[in-house]
Amino acid sequence: GAGVSQSPSNKVTEKGKDVELRCDPISGHTALYWYRQSLGQGLEFLIYFQGNSAPDKSGLPSDRFSAERTGGSVSTLTIQRTQQEDSAVYLCASSYRRGGLQETQYFGPGTRLLVL
Amino acid sequence: GQQLNQSPQSMFIQEGEDVSMNCTSSSIFNTWLWYKQDPGEGPVLLIALYKAGELTSNGRLTAQFGITRKDSFLNISASIPSDVGIYFCAGVIIQGAQKLVFGQGTRLTINP
Numbered sequence: 001g002a003g004v005s006q007s008p009s010n011k012v013t014e015k016g017k018d019v020e021l022r023c024d025p026i027s028g029h030t031a032l033y034w035y036r037q038s039l040g041q042g043l044e045f046l047i048y049f050q051g052n053s054a055p056d057k058s059g060l061p062s063d064r065f066s067a068e069r070t071g072g073s074v075s076t077l078t079i080q081r082t083q084q085e086d087s088a089v090y091l092c093a094s095s096y097r098r099g100g101l102q103e104t105q106y107f108g109p110g111t112r113l114l115v116l
Numbered sequence: 117g118q119q120l121n122q123s124p125q126s127m128f129i130q131e132g133e134d135v136s137m138n139c140t141s142s143s144i145f146n147t148w149l150w151y152k153q154d155p156g157e158g159p160v161l162l163i164a165l166y167k168a169g170e171l172t173s174n175g176r177l178t179a180q181f182g183i184t185r186k187d188s189f190l191n192i193s194a195s196i197p198s199d200v201g202i203y204f205c206a207g208v209i210i211q212g213a214q215k216l217v218f219g220q221g222t223r224l225t226i227n228p
């Protein structure tokens with residue numbers, strides 16, 4: 001498919017375990033974003049990658065959260081020592097930069113994380 | 117930090133009715149966006165607003181960017197069952213990077 005894909009779609013883990021969430025952006029999109037959506041809430045910005053520039057990590061809630069983007073394409077969001085409050089839907093989006101501005105962000109279906 | 121206040125939080129309407137929801141902010145945004153999220157899916161962009169006072173339509177959807185750049189509304193006319201979902205407003209806080217600040221969402225339920 002041509003859209004943003006994320007895996008796994010659902011993840012249940014025990015408190016204290018590490019988890020890795022994967023995002024495959026749309027081919028050719030230079031920007032990639034991670035957001036967190038808690039139950040009944042809007043989306044909260046976590047981190048932004050643009051090309052080879054240093055990522056904007058200003059939204060990461062703690063040092064237990066980190067993300068990488070390898071080869072300018074696939075990204076992995078890692079949460080170490082998960083806590084119950086980390087339970088949420090983690091959404092990835094990608095967009096194309098044109099004329100100095102980012103185009104529309106296209107979202108993946110999200111990964112639903114439940115920390116027991 | 118910047119926040120968007122979206123209302124109402126939920127709406128229960130009859131099919132065929134018109135719907136109105138709005139967002140306000142204490143901060144100015146250069147761009148306002150309206151998204152719809154279906155269950156188990158990511159948000160999908162409905163309408164983008166770039167100029168203060170701008171009124172834009174997309175089929176049965178109409179949205180306006182407030183003159184002060186601190187508010188926006190979305191109207192849906194003649195609602196149909198597929199309009200069910202959660203609607204989010206979002207403000208663009210850095211034009212180049214397009215980092216988005218989202219409202220809390222309006223959950224729309226339609227009774228046939």
